[in-house]
Amino acid sequence: MVKQVAEGVLINQSEFIQSNTVVVQGRAGVLLIDPGITGDEMVALANDLRELGQPVVAGFSTHPHWDHLLWHAKLGEAPRYGTARCTAAIRDVLSDAGWKARIAEALPPDIADQIPLDLLGLITSLPRETAQIPWDGPGVRIIEHQAHAPGHAALLIEQRGVLVAGDMLSDALIPMLDLNAADPIEDYLTALRLLAGVAGDVDILIPGHGSVGGADQVRARLEQDRAYVNALHDGGVSDDPRIGPSAKHGWEWVSDVHAGQL
Numbered sequence: 139m140v141k142q143v144a145e146g147v148l149i150n151q152s153e154f155i156q157s158n159t160v161v162v163q164g165r166a167g168v169l170l171i172d173p174g175i176t177g178d179e180m181v182a183l184a185n186d187l188r189e190l191g192q193p194v195v196a197g198f199s200t201h202p203h204w205d206h207l208l209w210h211a212k213l214g215e216a217p218r219y220g221t222a223r224c225t226a227a228i229r230d231v232l233s234d235a236g237w238k239a240r241i242a243e244a245l246p247p248d249i250a251d252q253i254p255l256d257l258l259g260l261i262t263s264l265p266r267e268t269a270q271i272p273w274d275g276p277g278v279r280i281i282e283h284q285a286h287a288p289g290h291a292a293l294l295i296e297q298r299g300v301l302v303a304g305d306m307l308s309d310a311l312i313p314m315l316d317l318n319a320a321d322p323i324e325d326y327l328t329a330l331r332l333l334a335g336v337a338g339d340v341d342i343l344i345p346g347h348g349s350v351g352g353a354d355q356v357r358a359r360l361e362q363d364r365a366y367v368n369a370l371h372d373g374g375v376s377d378d379p380r381i382g383p384s385a386k387h388g389w390e391w392v393s394d395v396h397a398g399q400l
């Protein structure tokens with residue numbers, strides 16, 4: 139069920155690690171960010187949008203991990219976008235004839251048969267350095283960085299004071315680094331600095347997984363993520379309260395799936 143979190147911005151939360159799909163209302167329909175997880179959830183979302191008289195006019199995937207790349211035919215045939223690096227990463231995966239079996243193995247076993255893979259990752263590359271998502275609605279600024287996954291985009295909807303953080307600034311999951319990158323810790327700290335640079339413009343924070351927060355949460359989660367990553371860097375032990383909940387969601391599984399392995 140979609141729920142409004144700011145003027146013209148709604149979310150639909152999955153039961154799978156509180157995954158948030160973001161719906162942004164434009165002039166002729168909506169932009170859908172990270173469309174959803176199970177087929178039933180995406181069909182329910184498509185039905186909700188039809189009742190609201192809001193067709194999907196564009197899609198966007200924040201980063202090239204399966205749980206942000208799904209789609210359902212009932213959502214229509216709008217163009218779906220990702221950053222150039224994100225799109226290159228998923229094309230690389232899809233170019234392997236055995237991609238479906240590989241991804242199927244990585245899915246959470248209890249809901250694997252409910253996750254439709256047919257339309258996974260069929261996104262169009264935006265040119266490098268594209269500043270805004272091309273669509274007819276409130277400006278959505280792309281803040282690209284290399285933390286968590288290649289070409290990861292955080293999105294700032296300036297007119298609404300909303301930051302869509304992708305898989306950062308979560309209250310449910312600890313920071314998950316892109317372990318395939320040359321310097322994952324520095325990438326993460328750089329991304330946190332980028333997000334801190336826009337924090338003053340943010341009233342509502344929507345993480346890829348977890349609860350929506352206000353301006354105070356932006357600062358608190360930036361601080362919490364920075365402390366966690368610094369502790370990793372220093373080889374120390376973190377007492378981050380999210381470690382327990384992350385483990386409950388199958389932290390080892392989540393780390394595999396989110397650490398660039400898809």
Ligand SMILES: [Zn+2]
Pocket residue numbers: 203205206305346347396
């Ligand atoms: Zn995710």
